Amino acid sequence: MKMYSEPQDLGKYLDRELVCACGHTHHVPIRAVEIGPGALETLPEHIRRLGYRKPFLLCDPITRRVAGERCERLLRETGIDCVCHTLEHLGFDEATLGEIVIRLPRDADLMIGVGTGSITDMTRFSSFRLGLPCFTVATGAPMDGFAASIGILNVNGLKLTLPAHCTEVIIGDTDILRTAPYRMTVAGFGDLIGKLNCLNDWELGRIVNDEHYCPQIAALVRGCVEDILRKAPRIRERDPEVLGDVMRGLVLSGAAISLYGNSRPASGAEHHMSHYWEVVNEQRGTEGAMHGEQVAVGTVLMLTLAEELLREGTPDFETARAFARAYDEAVWEKEIRRAYGGAAGEILALERSARKNAVPERLRRIDSMEAHWAEIRARLETLPSAASLTELLREIGCPCTPQEIGIDAPVLRDTFLYCKEVRARYTLLQLVYDLGLLEKLAGRVIARSVT
Ligand SMILES: [Zn+2]
Numbered sequence: 001m002k003m004y005s006e007p008q009d010l011g012k013y014l015d016r017e018l019v020c021a022c023g024h025t026h027h028v029p030i031r032a033v034e035i036g037p038g039a040l041e042t043l044p045e046h047i048r049r050l051g052y053r054k055p056f057l058l059c060d061p062i063t064r065r066v067a068g069e070r071c072e073r074l075l076r077e078t079g080i081d082c083v084c085h086t087l088e089h090l091g092f093d094e095a096t097l098g099e100i101v102i103r104l105p106r107d108a109d110l111m112i113g114v115g116t117g118s119i120t121d122m123t124r125f126s127s128f129r130l131g132l133p134c135f136t137v138a139t140g141a142p143m144d145g146f147a148a149s150i151g152i153l154n155v156n157g158l159k160l161t162l163p164a165h166c167t168e169v170i171i172g173d174t175d176i177l178r179t180a181p182y183r184m185t186v187a188g189f190g191d192l193i194g195k196l197n198c199l200n201d202w203e204l205g206r207i208v209n210d211e212h213y214c215p216q217i218a219a220l221v222r223g224c225v226e227d228i229l230r231k232a233p234r235i236r237e238r239d240p241e242v243l244g245d246v247m248r249g250l251v252l253s254g255a256a257i258s259l260y261g262n263s264r265p266a267s268g269a270e271h272h273m274s275h276y277w278e279v280v281n282e283q284r285g286t287e288g289a290m291h292g293e294q295v296a297v298g299t300v301l302m303l304t305l306a307e308e309l310l311r312e313g314t315p316d317f318e319t320a321r322a323f324a325r326a327y328d329e330a331v332w333e334k335e336i337r338r339a340y341g342g343a344a345g346e347i348l349a350l351e352r353s354a355r356k357n358a359v360p361e362r363l364r365r366i367d368s369m370e371a372h373w374a375e376i377r378a379r380l381e382t383l384p385s386a387a388s389l390t391e392l393l394r395e396i397g398c399p400c401t402p403q404e405i406g407i408d409a410p411v412l413r414d415t416f417l418y419c420k421e422v423r424a425r426y427t428l429l430q431l432v433y434d435l436g437l438l439e440k441l442a443g444r445v446i447a448r449s450v451t
């Protein structure tokens with residue numbers, strides 16, 4: 001089948017091969033997504049339709065009360081034999097995995113994760129390793145991981161991202177989502193608005209590096225963010241329709257990752273900031289803000305940086321070339337060791353293979369920026385203003401400044417200068433760095449953000 005030229009409903013992208021004009025064939029192996037009031041009622045129907053007979057449901061004590069008990073009752077009432085297990089080991093580590101294996105009935109042919117984040121990650125990972133399919137029943141929508149094909153768990157005390165598979169069916173019953181803590185919904189919204197920046201980063205990669213870009217997938221993600229931005233003020237009222245839209249947007253942006261084959265359509269510098277803050281929080285032993293809250297703050301910071309860059313006017317490319325040639329890798333490495341502490345080894349290894357800061361590559365990118373500056377400027381001018389996004393976030397009660405999520409000025413400076421090193425992915429931060437303006441403009445953004 002041909003990839004749609006205009007964005008369509010989420011259902012039209014599921015479980016089919018889409019041959020795209022971008023040169024890729026897109027595929028997401030999710031069979032069905034049910035979002036709306038009473039969506040849980042469709043669970044038995046999906047189990048039967050896909051030919052499963054004995055589901056094993058996984059909950060924690062809270063999600064059992066919120067949705068697990070209802071799932072179990074519903075399945076029993078419709079004649080489906082099931083076992084619902086409430087996890088006792090909630091570290092989402094080796095012990096949790098062991099508990100799942102011990103409790104799994106030998107004749108179970110499907111696993112259903114009832115919850116958000118950790119439980120659904122664990123269900124995807126354990127079912128993948130046990131050779132069983134899995135479903136997700138969401139009890140909240142704080143981030144876009146529902147459609148992911150990875151599992152995150154703690155191994156030997158370290159958080160690892162491991163290969164897993166996609167869930168076959170995702171159910172987001174808005175009657176249940178309404179009961180989730182409001183902060184969770186706001187975080188989900190924050191993760192979604194991050195797409196404003198990451199789509200911009202992807203376009204910059206296309207313009208400067210001739211990076212592969214899929215306009216259809218970008219339009220799909222952009223369309224859903226724009227839709228949710230219009231409806232955002234109704235989040236505060238817990239309007240079930242808008243909660244459903246947030247969940248749908250999060251599933252869709254996760255599906256875009258699967259469709260594209262990597263996280264380019266859903267993760268840019270705003271996510272690199274969040275990853276860096278996680279590193280810092282872990283080393284300090286402090287509890288960080290929720291992922292989506294961090295992404296919201298990162299997005300405001302990146303929009304502010306784009307504004308400061310535009311204020312600079314046309315950059316001086318000769319100064320940029322001189323700055324690139326003066327690069328001292330030893331100095332940079334010392335700074336990375338300081339900024340990343342125990343996590344520096346991984347960052348240095350990544351740069352050894354990616355070489356994104358190496359002089360010849362930078363000179364090439366500077367040439368490309370000079371040739372395409374009008375296009376880059378036009379792209380940056382399409383971004384919404386940091387002030388308008390801040391106002392919207394305040395209205396719904398989402399953190400929008402670094403202080404509100406526990407990030408002080410020194411960490412913020414390191415974030416601007418070094419968070420781009422967590423991935424080998426081109427973003428506005430690399431662009432500003434290549435121009436030799438990162439330190440200067442970051443200083444201006446920090447002065448605007450930390451008052
Ligand atoms: Zn995210």
Ligand SMILES: [Zn+2]
Nearest residue numbers: 020022024214
């Ligand atoms: Zn495509």
